[in-house]
Amino acid sequence: MKASDVKTMTQDELTDELAKLKKEQFNLRFQRATGQLENTARVRKVRRDIARIKTISRLKAGEAKA
Known part of the structure; x- marks a missing residue:
């Protein structure tokens, strides 16, 4: 999995992928x-x-707070 692929995912998709x-x-x-x-x-x-x-x-969560 490439970082560019991960950056395009939503927070829910990231959570699902992490669990998998x-x-x-x-x-x-x-x-x-x-x-x-x-x-x-x-x-x-x-x-x-x-x-x-x-x-x-974590980067996306930080951006959402800002």
């Missing part, structure tokens, strides 16, 4: 613990996407 990524991160963590994880790079990508969404969400 958190669920995926949870599942990936279990797959890694049980040895079933095949694509280890996906863990890093999901973590970065979560951080990206949180950052853009």
Whole structure:
């Protein structure tokens, strides 16, 4: 997911996407613990996407207050 894609999303869409990524991160963590994880790079990508969404969400919330 690119930052430009995230910036075009509404606050509700960001919240939904964040919930989806958190669920995926949870599942990936279990797959890694049980040895079933095949694509280890996906863990890093999901973590970065979560951080990206949180950052853009906070920026948008700050703009809404101002």
